[in-house]
Amino acid sequence: MKLAKKVCLIGRFAVGKTSLVKQYISKQFGDKYKTTVGVSISTKEVLINDIELSMVIWDIAGFEQDGHYAHYLRGVHGLIWVLDGTEPESFEILDIISESIPEIKQIPSICFINKHDLVDEWRVNDEDIEKLKSHNYAVLNSSAKTGENVDAGFNKLAELMVS
Amino acid sequence: MIPDIVKSFLVDQKAGQGCFCLALNPELAIIQCFGNSKLVGVTPPDINTSVFDFLPILMTETFEENFEIPFFNINDSQVCNIHFLKEKEISYLVLVDRSEIFQVTQKYQQFAHDDNISKNKFKRLAEDLEKAKQKLNKSNQEKAILIAMLSHELGTPLTSILGYSELLLSQKSNNTKELEVIHRNAIHLKHMIENTLLFGRSEAGGFQSQLEYVSVSELFNEIISTLKPAAINKKLKLISAEFIDQEINIDMTRTIQILINLTNNAIKYTNEGSVQLLFSSTEKNHIFSVIDTGIGVEKELQNTIFNPWERIEENAEKGSGIGLYISQKLANAIGGTLKLLYSSKKDGSVFQLIIPRSSPQKQKIPEQIEDFKTNCLGKSLLVVDDDYDILMLIEAILKPYGFKLHTALDLKNTNNILLNNKIDIILTDYNLGKNNASSIIKSMKDMNLKIPILLMTSMPSEIIKSSYKTLGFSDVITKPLSRQNLINTLNKNLIK
Numbered sequence: 001m002k003l004a005k006k007v008c009l010i011g012r013f014a015v016g017k018t019s020l021v022k023q024y025i026s027k028q029f030g031d032k033y034k035t036t037v038g039v040s041i042s043t044k045e046v047l048i049n050d051i052e053l054s055m056v057i058w059d060i061a062g063f064e065q066d067g068h069y070a071h072y073l074r075g076v077h078g079l080i081w082v083l084d085g086t087e088p089e090s091f092e093i094l095d096i097i098s099e100s101i102p103e104i105k106q107i108p109s110i111c112f113i114n115k116h117d118l119v120d121e122w123r124v125n126d127e128d129i130e131k132l133k134s135h136n137y138a139v140l141n142s143s144a145k146t147g148e149n150v151d152a153g154f155n156k157l158a159e160l161m162v163s
Numbered sequence: 164m165i166p167d168i169v170k171s172f173l174v175d176q177k178a179g180q181g182c183f184c185l186a187l188n189p190e191l192a193i194i195q196c197f198g199n200s201k202l203v204g205v206t207p208p209d210i211n212t213s214v215f216d217f218l219p220i221l222m223t224e225t226f227e228e229n230f231e232i233p234f235f236n237i238n239d240s241q242v243c244n245i246h247f248l249k250e251k252e253i254s255y256l257v258l259v260d261r262s263e264i265f266q267v268t269q270k271y272q273q274f275a276h277d278d279n280i281s282k283n284k285f286k287r288l289a290e291d292l293e294k295a296k297q298k299l300n301k302s303n304q305e306k307a308i309l310i311a312m313l314s315h316e317l318g319t320p321l322t323s324i325l326g327y328s329e330l331l332l333s334q335k336s337n338n339t340k341e342l343e344v345i346h347r348n349a350i351h352l353k354h355m356i357e358n359t360l361l362f363g364r365s366e367a368g369g370f371q372s373q374l375e376y377v378s379v380s381e382l383f384n385e386i387i388s389t390l391k392p393a394a395i396n397k398k399l400k401l402i403s404a405e406f407i408d409q410e411i412n413i414d415m416t417r418t419i420q421i422l423i424n425l426t427n428n429a430i431k432y433t434n435e436g437s438v439q440l441l442f443s444s445t446e447k448n449h450i451f452s453v454i455d456t457g458i459g460v461e462k463e464l465q466n467t468i469f470n471p472w473e474r475i476e477e478n479a480e481k482g483s484g485i486g487l488y489i490s491q492k493l494a495n496a497i498g499g500t501l502k503l504l505y506s507s508k509k510d511g512s513v514f515q516l517i518i519p520r521s522s523p524q525k526q527k528i529p530e531q532i533e534d535f536k537t538n539c540l541g542k543s544l545l546v547v548d549d550d551y552d553i554l555m556l557i558e559a560i561l562k563p564y565g566f567k568l569h570t571a572l573d574l575k576n577t578n579n580i581l582l583n584n585k586i587d588i589i590l591t592d593y594n595l596g597k598n599n600a601s602s603i604i605k606s607m608k609d610m611n612l613k614i615p616i617l618l619m620t621s622m623p624s625e626i627i628k629s630s631y632k633t634l635g636f637s638d639v640i641t642k643p644l645s646r647q648n649l650i651n652t653l654n655k656n657l658i659k
Contacts, residue, residue, distance in 0.1 A: 006223035013276045035276045037269045038234020038242060041220040056223050061234070061272075071233055075223060087283065123287070 004054040005161045007154075008073055010097060011082030012090040013062035016114040019144035020082060021059045024154050029145050036061040039072055046155065048162050055158060069097060078161045079109040080153065083132075085122040085141070086115050094135065108160035110153050111135070112142040220245070221256075234261060234268075314360040315621040315642075319550055321356065322643040325349045326556040329646055347392055353643050354427065360621075361420065361489050374521055377415045379442050380408070386422050386440065393430050400437035401430070409442075411449055412521045414497045418451070421501065424490045425453040425514045433457030433511065449518045452504070456511040465503055494518075535650055538657045540565040545580055547571045547591035547603065548619070553644075557590065560646055561653075574598040578606050581614075588656060589616040590640075604635040615656045619644065 009017040018036050022028050025042050040059045045052060060072045084090040098105060111132060113124065119141075132139050138156055140149040215222050220235060224247070232245040242265035243258040328346040336342060383403040394401035422440070429438040436456025443450045460468055469491045487501075494501040499518035506512040544566045546557050554570045562568060569584060571577040573596050580586065591600045600618055607614060615637040620627075628639045640652050 004222040014280055033277070033280070035269065035273045036236075037265055037272055038236060039220075039232065040236040043219045043222070054222060056219060058220075071231060074230060075225065077223070089283075 001050065002052045002054070003162065004056060005077040005158075006056050006058060006075055007078040007080060007157060007161075008058045008060055008076045009080045009082055010060060010069065010093065011062055011114075012084070012087070012093050015062065015082045015084040015087070015090050016112075016144045017062060017080075017082045018059050020080075020112060020114065020142065020150055020153075021057055023144045023147050023150045025057075027147065029147075044154070046158050048155075048158050051162050053158055053162060055154070069101065073101060073104060076104070076107055078157045079104060079107050080157060081109060081111040081137075083111065083113050084115055085113045085124050086118055088123050088125075088128055091124070091128050091132070094132070098135075108157060109135075109137040110157045110160070111137055111139045112149070112153055113139060114142050114144060116141040116148055117143040117145045218245075234265060236265075240266075310359055311621070314356050317352075317356050318621040318642045319553065321349060321352060323550075323552040323556055325353065325643050326553075326560065326646070330556070330559055343392070343396075347396065350389075350392070354423070356643075357420065358424070358486055358489050361493065374412050375415050376410050376412050378408075378410050382415065382419060382422075383440050383442070385419060386426055389423060390426050390430060393427070394438060397430060397434070399430060399433055399435070400439075401426070402437060403440040404442060409444070411444075413449065413518055417493045417497050418516070418518065421490045421493050421516055422451060422453065424486045425501075425516070428486055429453050429455035429457060429512070429514075436511070444520070447520060449520060451516040451518075453514045453516075454511070455513075459508040459510070459512055460503060460506040465506060468503060469501070490516075535654045536564050538654055541567065542587040542657065543567045543569065543585060544653075545569045545571065545577065545584075545586045545589045545591075547577050547589065547595060547600070549573060549592065549594065549596045553592070557644075557649070560649065564650075572596075574602050574606070577603055581606060581610060581612060586612075586614055588653065589614055590653070591616060591618060593618055593620050600636070601634055617652060617656060 009021065011017050013035060014033055018034070018040065019029055021040075021042050022030070025044055036059060038061055042057045042059065044055045044057065046055060047053070055078075058072055058076075060069065081094060083094070094111075113132075115122075129139075138153075140153045140156075142149040142153060144150065220232065224230070226247065226249070229249055230245075230247045234242055235245050236242050240262065242261045244261050246257040246259065248257065324345065328342050328349060332339065332342050332346060387401055387403060391401055426438060426440065433455045434457065438456075439452075439454045441452040441454065443452075469487050491501045494516055497518060499516060501514065501516050504513040504515045539561075542565075544561065546554055546561075546568065547570075548554050548557070549572055551572065554572065558568055558570060569580045569586065571580055577591075577595075589603065591603060593600045595602070600616075603616065607616070616635070617638045617640055618631055618636040619640045619642050620631070621642045631639050637656055638652055640649060
């Protein structure tokens with residue numbers, strides 16, 4: 001059986017969305033930050049429980065603009081929230097988007113707290129983590145640089161989408 | 164999964180230049196380019212290629228309704244807006260080239276994001292710096308409290324040692340030499356405690372300059388009377404200009420402390436000759452000089468002599484190594500400077516304290532100090548202290564002056580004495596076992612008594628002194644007690 005699913009990455013600018021995709025698709029990481037404008041698409045074929053799944057990964061620009069996400073989230077099957085552990089303000093996007101597009105709460109989702117390689121510079125506190133848990137999706141500390149939990153996160157979402 | 168939505172296509176020439184139109188047929192992609200499309204760099208799939216190989220973004224589309232995908236990145240340099248339009252049975256997929264706009268937008272967005280990232284980095288650094296500063300301030304305050312507590316605890320027994328040794332020396336005992344050693348070392352310890360306390364306060368940033376008019380002669384006399392025993396012990400001449408008939412407006416306490424530190428150092432590091440105190444004034448500054456004929460400061464040490472824990476090792480004299488550091492801190496705190504003007508092994512050293520002249524203030528009216536014995540004759544003095552040794556010491560110092568003395572170790576006894584006797588003046592320590600001296604003020608209020616009450620406490624800052632006065636204390640006497648200071652303060656309050 002073959003399936004194609006649309007996966008969107010959401011997060012503030014510079015949290016590492018493009019780097020996570022690059023690490024997942026090609027196991028590469030670039031130190032230089034290049035901002036994404038609009039959307040970049042990548043695909044990844046995975047086999048989940050005998051299902052050949054084509055993940056069409058939408059790496060959406062992180063700039064904040066009214067209604068910016070509406071065009072891109074149409075018909076989405078899975079969401080990856082990307083937060084930056086060194087930047088607690090990046091956590092605010094979760095509430096902002098969940099409130100402006102309430103229906104996305106029903107979409108299978110996972111959450112990366114990225115830049116775990118810089119854990120000494122993390123500024124998240126227990127309150128931030130508790131708040132994340134209230135959203136009821138898997139939260140993984142990740143590093144696009146080292147690859148920590150990157151495959152695990154995408155694969156977890158793939159399982160959620162086909163189940 | 165993909166509906167067979169496109170059976171044929173109709174290309175609208177009005178789509179115009181820069182548009183790239185695809186007619187969709189999931190089985191067979193039919194691709195046409197029109198106008199001067201910038202997307203010519205895209206390798207057009209051949210006629211047999213599925214449109215989804217070319218635009219995988221469409222793989223998950225249902226094509227049931229119109230949609231738009233702005234700024235779709237085909238590759239690093241080519242970007243288009245994708246529009247899907249469905250009209251009756253014909254569907255159009257229109258790719259509008261946005262590469263040029265993308266380049267400009269990308270440039271500005273990159274700049275804005277880089278700028279934002281830099282700002283966030285600076286913001287975080289500033290926050291970290293502020294946190295570190297607060298932590299440091301807190302730790303300095305805790306250290307200052309600890310030092311103050313230790314100084315207080317050390318000050319109480321020291322008061323007894325200093326007081327009794329001074330008392331015995333004045334009574335010409337048989338063991339004068341031994342008593343002098345005890346007294347000299349007690350004074351040394353007193354200076355160390357004072358310096359340690361001032362060090363703690365200067366680190367915590369907790370003192371303010373208090374200006375008052377003082378005669379230069381009086382100021383020098385105080386320094387000389389404090390340090391004369393040490394100078395005599397080393398057979399040194401400790402001299403100042405004979406008479407300087409000038410009143411200056413300065414922070415007397417701090418200035419004396421600095422000059423005592425400088426003079427004490429000069430005595431320590433001078434083996435023969437003299438230590439001289441000089442004063443001069445310019446239009447802008449008051450200048451105090453301490454000149455010695457001592458061993459001098461090595462050239463390489465001259466730049467670091469004001470750093471904490473720096474000392475001249477050549478001399479076997481005792482010293483903590485923070486005297487000059489504290490003196491410089493104090494000098495800065497009162498707006499002045501302290502410097503080593505000159506030093507050589509042959510001629511000794513010259514240290515200078517330079518204090519800017521303050522703006523003229525109302526001159527202090529000199530107090531009319533009457534004869535202490537006359538003032539206290541027949542007066543009732545109540546001394547309260549939970550330390551028996553201190554009580555006995557004060558009694559021994561003051562009894563010869565004709566006071567009628569009462570002593571109490573705690574609040575209960577104090578209240579009994581106040582109830583049953585006419586008391587003219589009270590001298591009390593702050594800590595009284597379970598209670599403190601504020602309770603005496605409360606008791607006096609309850610008994611409707613108005614009696615001057617003098618508080619003895621360890622080296623209080625001006626702010627603390629002022630807060631004690633707000634609580635109702637008439638005056639504050641600094642511990643370790645100096646006999647002269649005790650008499651002066653009592654006298655001042657008796658003639659009020």
